[in-house]
Amino acid sequence: MEKSQFPQYIAVLMLLALSLAAPFGMILLSTVLGKRGARSKIKDTAYECGMIPIGEGSTRLSIRFYLVAMLFILFDIEVVFMYPWSVVYKSMLQDPATRNLILGSMLSFLCILFAGYIYAVKKKAFDWKS
Numbered sequence: 001m002e003k004s005q006f007p008q009y010i011a012v013l014m015l016l017a018l019s020l021a022a023p024f025g026m027i028l029l030s031t032v033l034g035k036r037g038a039r040s041k042i043k044d045t046a047y048e049c050g051m052i053p054i055g056e057g058s059t060r061l062s063i064r065f066y067l068v069a070m071l072f073i074l075f076d077i078e079v080v081f082m083y084p085w086s087v088v089y090k091s092m093l094q095d096p097a098t099r100n101l102i103l104g105s106m107l108s109f110l111c112i113l114f115a116g117y118i119y120a121v122k123k124k125a126f127d128w129k130s
Helices: 004-031 063-080 082-092 096-123
Strands: none
Touching: 063 082, 063 096, 082 096
């Protein structure tokens, strides 16, 4: 006879109900208990360091900004891949079969990373002014 799997999902369903009830409850409570009053136009304007906002809120950024941001994320993620390798490196050296394999795999990974960095430097991807 198969047992029902429903008891295993009770905690998940309770979390789902709480995650749906919390924001709607907060909105409901803020409208019921909140102060109701006439809001002036000056109260609804954005506050930017004590200056009255003039012009558009968002300016267009150069494509170089996004290129440098993507390259930073790319190299940052590749550095994050080195942490698990460094954690298991000492224990992997104990096994003679994997001793050269783990070092070779990381060296090839770093060579590919360095080749990408050289390519980005040659293409002047890190130059902000051009």
